[in-house]
Amino acid sequence: YLNFKTIKKIFKPKEQGEGVGAKVRRIIGTHVLNKKEMDPFLMLDYFNVKLPAGFPDHPHRGFETVTYMLKGQIHHEDFKGHKGTIGPGDIQWMTAGKGIVHAEIPASKTEPSIGFQLWINLKKTEKMKPPAYQEYPKEEIPQVDKWEDEGVKVKVIAGEAFDVKGPIYTRTPAEYMDFELKKDSVYKHTIPARWNFLVFCFEGSFEITQDDEKPRKLEKDTAAFMEISDDDEMMEIKGLDKTNRFLLVAGLPLKEPIAAYGPFVMNTDE
Structure with a gap:
């Protein structure tokens, strides 16, 4: 559980x-x-x-x-x-x-x-x-089609969904996926412990289940950023409109110093 x-x-x-x-x-x-x-x-x-x-x-x-x-x-x-x-x-x-x-x-x-x-x-x-x-x-980007049974389609760019792995080799452990959900369809995604996690709705709208409060709504052009956890956790998301699409981005923090100036991103300012 x-x-x-x-x-x-x-x-x-x-x-x-x-x-x-x-x-x-x-x-x-x-x-x-x-x-x-x-x-x-x-x-x-x-x-x-x-x-x-x-x-x-x-x-x-x-x-x-x-x-x-x-x-x-x-x-x-x-x-x-x-x-x-x-x-x-x-x-x-x-x-x-x-x-x-x-x-x-x-x-x-x-x-x-x-x-x-x-x-x-x-x-x-x-x-x-x-x-x-x-x-x-x-x-070459695997598309999982569960449209008829579960009302979910996903393009798996990096990471894994429905036991299908994306083709991209990420040097930093990460997931990057494009989901489409039918109205009232629900998708559940497991997030590994200590990973950062975000979803961005770019079409339609969604509801995201929360443990001790009512679900939160995610409108078009809106992002939901999640609390990090020491345990694996589940995101449960439901499509509300006729067509609903979201981008999923998740990754394991490097926890290294970031010295960024515009397009250069190194560990120190040298």
Whole structure:
């Protein structure tokens, strides 16, 4: 028998400017939920961008970035000549390691490019490794379809759901999944002890069961950040609208000092 995950805070990230003319909702990485609280994650942006806006040449060092597209396309290119395009359902997992400079530009002036970018910190021993990419078109991301029986679909990017494992190798233990629930369908997810955990509703709305109070409601464009626990715990979540989608992000804190200045994330300020 597992206790239900206790919600620590529910909040709606405001839209803010980023890059050149782009709009993002920053879910992790502001004073509302900072990177120390959500260790090992440094940032999570829900972006919506179309030309001429974009993210021109910018450096990264000491962490991994994961870009997951929902709609539209993003072209990316780095200073070593690695380039490509990711579209709906595709993933690009980039380990910046000792450093990379890259650009991410939307493909269209008319159709917005919408998706999530997650920054995952690397432990000290991994920070100065050479940069690396893991790229997965949507066909390679396992989709579990329990729609008929249980009213649940999930794209397992990293971690495990319904005994299906995601393809991504995370250097920092983490889960990253995209869930869709039918109206009144309920999904239960076990969170390992001492992991940080967050869900973000990007379509519809949900109810999350709590042990000693009534369920808490999660509206569109709203995140629920959970209390950390020394025991494995259960999140029970129910879809309330016709279509309901949420992103699940969970990981084991590194508990290392974070010296972050913009795109560089190291252990000390040197």
